[in-house]
Amino acid sequence: MFLGLDASTQSLTAVLIDPISGEIACQLSVNFGGDLPQYGAPSGFIPDGVNGEVHSNPLMWLEALELLFSRLSRVTDLSKVVMIAGSGQQHGSVYLDASFPARLGSLDPAQSLASQIAPALTRCTSPIWMDTSSGEECVEITEALGGASEVCRRSGSIAIERFTGPQIRRFYKSDPAAYARTCHIHLVSSFMASVIAGKSVSIDYGDGAGMNLLNLSTLGWDRDLLESTAPDLSSKLSAPAAAATVQGFISRYFVNRYGFSGTCQCALFTGDNPASLVGMGATRPGSIVISLGTSDTFFAAMPGPMTDPNGFGHVFGNPAGGFMSLICFRNGSLAREALRDRLGLDWPAFDRAPHATRGAAGINLMLPFFGPEITPRHDFSGPVLQGSPAFESGVDPALQVRALLEGQFLNMRLHSRWMQVNPERILLTGGASKNDGIPQLVADVFQATVERLEVSNSAALGAALLAAVAGGHLLADLRQVFCQTVRGTSMVPEAALGPVYEDALRRFEVLLDGVSSR
Ligand code: XUL
Numbered sequence: 001m002f003l004g005l006d007a008s009t010q011s012l013t014a015v016l017i018d019p020i021s022g023e024i025a026c027q028l029s030v031n032f033g034g035d036l037p038q039y040g041a042p043s044g045f046i047p048d049g050v051n052g053e054v055h056s057n058p059l060m061w062l063e064a065l066e067l068l069f070s071r072l073s074r075v076t077d078l079s080k081v082v083m084i085a086g087s088g089q090q091h092g093s094v095y096l097d098a099s100f101p102a103r104l105g106s107l108d109p110a111q112s113l114a115s116q117i118a119p120a121l122t123r124c125t126s127p128i129w130m131d132t133s134s135g136e137e138c139v140e141i142t143e144a145l146g147g148a149s150e151v152c153r154r155s156g157s158i159a160i161e162r163f164t165g166p167q168i169r170r171f172y173k174s175d176p177a178a179y180a181r182t183c184h185i186h187l188v189s190s191f192m193a194s195v196i197a198g199k200s201v202s203i204d205y206g207d208g209a210g211m212n213l214l215n216l217s218t219l220g221w222d223r224d225l226l227e228s229t230a231p232d233l234s235s236k237l238s239a240p241a242a243a244a245t246v247q248g249f250i251s252r253y254f255v256n257r258y259g260f261s262g263t264c265q266c267a268l269f270t271g272d273n274p275a276s277l278v279g280m281g282a283t284r285p286g287s288i289v290i291s292l293g294t295s296d297t298f299f300a301a302m303p304g305p306m307t308d309p310n311g312f313g314h315v316f317g318n319p320a321g322g323f324m325s326l327i328c329f330r331n332g333s334l335a336r337e338a339l340r341d342r343l344g345l346d347w348p349a350f351d352r353a354p355h356a357t358r359g360a361a362g363i364n365l366m367l368p369f370f371g372p373e374i375t376p377r378h379d380f381s382g383p384v385l386q387g388s389p390a391f392e393s394g395v396d397p398a399l400q401v402r403a404l405l406e407g408q409f410l411n412m413r414l415h416s417r418w419m420q421v422n423p424e425r426i427l428l429t430g431g432a433s434k435n436d437g438i439p440q441l442v443a444d445v446f447q448a449t450v451e452r453l454e455v456s457n458s459a460a461l462g463a464a465l466l467a468a469v470a471g472g473h474l475l476a477d478l479r480q481v482f483c484q485t486v487r488g489t490s491m492v493p494e495a496a497l498g499p500v501y502e503d504a505l506r507r508f509e510v511l512l513d514g515v516s517s518r
Pocket of ligand 1: 008089090129162297326
């Protein structure tokens, strides 16, 4: 059996697959807020950060790993797992001193991971992808490289606040002594893989491309980007490598504590979005994936390298080879949750709303941003509404729910134009894709057929498939078995709504331009 783990913003998820029988043997999650309330991170990050800082506690991720393995060991025989791979929320970083490899190599199964790794942390919290604090550092890196287009040409993205390079620079500037003590900088993905492999492992091309440090032409760290980010940075990063490269046997710690076999191996981890591309069976160009998570992401395998002239889109390594494009929207579930709470609805009522109001005359517009947004970049302090009095006053909550969702997908349509794809088929994944209301709305806004896969944990499934690939299975065979769309659930667009949403898109753009230029 092959185990895939996904360390996302709000939870750590395991998917265990058996490629021979074609079965998913087990799926389990640990929710950081619900299962580990002692870390004070109800949504997986430490609330109330100042100056745009959003951090998380890496020890919480370690404790979640132990809880997940102990739950898994109760329902399945972990000695049957032959390979583990995984994914992590992208861009988040972990800072460790010279003792990290030795600590990993001599973990005592009688003590917890968190207590044994904690002394190696040179920064006790980890900036994650929601962090917008490194604007100044982005400007400095951009100037040092001679402009945004040069940073983009090399790394696939302009300098972006949440990307790891600008975050590293901010750490170096704010605490140079702690930076100097740091000998290993890891992404969430490579940190978790290192712990499982019992040694400090590499960063893969998929997640590494989210750092503003990887040169996409050479697939090595870019010397000029490293130098303009922080001194001596190359010595703190291990050489990048392809996802699913086998790293060696699992640490004895997990063999002794949770019953894994000593011959179980560990492969490199990747980012959650690249893993999701694999889990959705979308590693070849042709389909667009929309993932509705804490952040919403819009991504696709790329036929050739192409960058976003407006700087919102990114190019990451595709774990199956080549590249993928990605656009991230910060106000994903965060905005849906905020509106649900503001209107006093529960999730079932929220999911029914777009269905109930389908075909309502006229499109009310909502700029669906309840906090700072990265696509487009703007410090929104709340949504902007334009429409009928019943809509603006909120007397009919369903109208607002519908406008929020329409606004989210119109914003996606607007900001994915640079990809020059007119998707005929959209694969939808993530919690909010389960009921029919939202998928039908996506089909109508994009005028494309929307399909869903059986497994909603697409990143963890993708990681499990990558583990199987590392173990010698062919991705094409695995895709046939594990990435089938659910029959009878595809949503066909209503053609009459095509011109309606064309018009809504134009009005949305005008409204957004007016607000952004203020
Ligand atoms: C992608 C991004 C988020 C995180 C968290 O660039 O920032 O999607 O990967 O899921």
